[in-house]
Amino acid sequence: MQLVDQKKRSSQEELEPVLYAALIDSMCQNFWPMMIGTLSTAVAAVLTAMKTGNVLLWPIAMAIVGIGTLRAFQMRRYERRTQVLTFDQARHLEPRYAVGAIVYAGVLGAWCFLTIIGSDDAVAHMLCVAVTVGYTGGAAARNYGRPKLLQLHILFACGPMSVALALHGGFYYVGLAVLLALFFFGLKGINLSLHAIFVKALTSSFREAALAGQFDTALNNMPHGLCMFRADGRLAVMNHCFSEMMNLSDDLVQRGASASDIIDACIVAGSISAASGKMILAEIENTRARDMITTDPDPQRGRFLSWTFQPMADGGAVVLLEDITERRNAEARISHLARYDELTTLPNRVNFRDEIDRLLETQKGSDHLSALLFVDLDQFKQVNDTLGHPCGDQLLCAVAGRLREMLRPEDFVARFGGDEFVVFQQNIRSTEEAAGLARRIVDRLSERYKIDNHLVEIGASVGIAVTAPGISADTLLKNADMALYRAKADGRGTYCFFRDEMAQIVEARRILELDLRKALANEEFELYYQPLVNLKSGRISTCEALLRWNHPVRGTISPIDIIPIAEDMGLIVDLGRWILRKACMECMKWPVGVSVAVNFSPQQFHQRDILGEVRYALEVSGLPAERLEIEITESSLLRNTQLTHDVLAQLHALGVRISLDDFGTGYSSLSYLHNFPLQKVKIDRSFLEGIDSDRPLTLLRGVARLSADLGMSVVVEGIETNEQLERISADGTVTEAQGYLFSRPVPSVRIRQLLNASHGRRPAEGTLHIVSSTA
Known part of the structure; x- marks a missing residue:
């Protein structure tokens, strides 16, 4: 069965x-x-x-x-x-x-x-x-x-x-x-x-x-409306999308309406105007392929329709209809965004640049002056970091509002990017008018803001460039930018006019930047080393690696001049990588008990793979991790506190020692000593000022004692006299000292001689003896 x-x-x-x-x-x-x-x-x-x-x-x-x-x-x-x-x-x-x-x-x-x-x-x-x-x-x-x-x-x-x-x-x-x-x-x-x-x-x-059925499904699910007319002008096919877009009845298809009947019905339905209907009908009767766009007769709808006409081989025509309203609106919005800042609705850099070109062209031959004011907000980054970017955005909108209030109708203001604004002041009689506007901008923008129940105070710096015959917009902007740079260098919260010598300074810096990039590629740098002396043993315990650049024209250039430029150029990570590897290799030539200290800038310390860089330098050189000491500043601890703590903990687990450099400057906080895995604190040389009196000495000893109680070594920088050495070492809390009293920074050959003398080896000829605490 x-x-x-x-x-x-x-x-x-x-x-x-x-x-x-x-x-x-x-x-x-x-x-x-x-x-x-x-x-x-x-x-x-x-x-x-x-x-x-x-x-x-x-x-x-x-x-x-x-x-x-x-x-x-x-x-x-x-x-x-x-x-x-x-x-x-x-x-x-x-x-x-x-x-x-x-x-x-x-x-x-x-x-x-x-x-x-x-x-x-x-x-x-x-x-x-x-x-x-x-x-x-x-x-x-x-x-x-x-x-x-x-x-x-x-x-x-x-x-x-x-x-x-x-x-x-x-x-x-x-x-x-x-x-x-x-x-x-x-x-x-x-x-x-x-x-x-x-x-x-x-x-x-x-x-x-x-x-x-498939054809009917595809036809009626097209995103476009479609009409097909036979050679005799009668309607052959119309999909639902076309009838819905044109608000037509279904009986038009059933009774085989002509093209003119369809267009008349579209006009009666209010979907197109009579003028547009005539043009559409003419294109249907034409034998050429063409596109056209019609606007809705109802301005409230504001609809844009795209018509595509395609003749058929055996006569007749196919008409495709697309509603492009959203696309046109998006294009208009994109065009607006391309020329206006979305946050403040002010003109942006591109719009401002074009407008300045136009205004400068119209002012040719005029006796009136114009001034370009480059405005930069002071302490804005601090607002972003403490209150968050939403508050920062509200602050920028408030600044834009205040700038609009201060300007005349003929003046032009734009947001140039970030916290930078640009004002073009037209038809002024003298530079004093530009200075007056700059003062008002500095004063007005420095007044308090109330952002989300927070009282916010910022400042502003202004660079001013005045027009001259034949000056271009690019030159005017560059001059104002250089004047702004000088204003910020003079202490912020002020304004500065462009002067010709500023261009020379900027050009010199540009040349220095080119030389610095070339020097990094060719490894034209040299490392000097300054010893840290253990006050109990009198021996050198650590040598701090310091960068030197023997420029072929400028001579020896100090790190104070190199590091800020390298940070601005984004070269500090590559430069720091070279210093780390070079210092580790040099340390392998020293006695076993001596370590090398390498300074890490905040930008270098917060790079993506700092742990990998340290491991690689140790592997390449063969240096044990406990002989490497990384010196970081307090500013490194301010950025991304949790991430910084994790990185320090990983370095500490690796065996590397962490030292807090220049303690006592910047935003010094005793909480750093407790919250971060630090092994050494280097007290800044500024603590030695007035050490002859009781108050500075008491402060220095208090910080040293607190650090020692937390299990950290204490180093005092900038020791230059035996009297200073005796005062800081009297109570025994300071473990190491560094300064010209012991040695200036010296090349690698010289530091080896000093190390041999310090650790009891037979000193080379010409070696200087190290002054110890027991001398």
């Missing part, structure tokens, strides 16, 4: 489900043919029973009427269904239909067999044969969808009839049996051909319907 079900299931699945359901549907919609055939066959059966007098034929006639009527009304019931036949429903319907057909065919076969075998009445024989053959022909036409069903019908209905004719005997009866067998064989072939033809037709029909 399972094998039969599997065969039946596989035969059903040979066809696509939709085709199989359609073929079953075609067999089950024959109520009137089935009813008429049943009545005709029943009458014929009754006639043969009456003609032959065979009482067995009466039950057969009744069976034909009952089975045929039942099948006919089953078809009637099926025809009244409203749902489309599904594959699963067809699978359940086919067996019921097949059983009824086979039983009916068996009854016909029994009728023919009994009539032919049970009598010699030729009329009765002719009647049953003719009706059965005719019914079989009808079954062949009706059951083309399932050829096997016809084959079973021939077997059960016509098989007994042919056998009865052959058994009856006689030349004509046997000949008729043979002819019927050939007829049934041909009928089977015709049925198979019909099946193939109808399956092919149904397949094509379904494929065309699927393609049509």
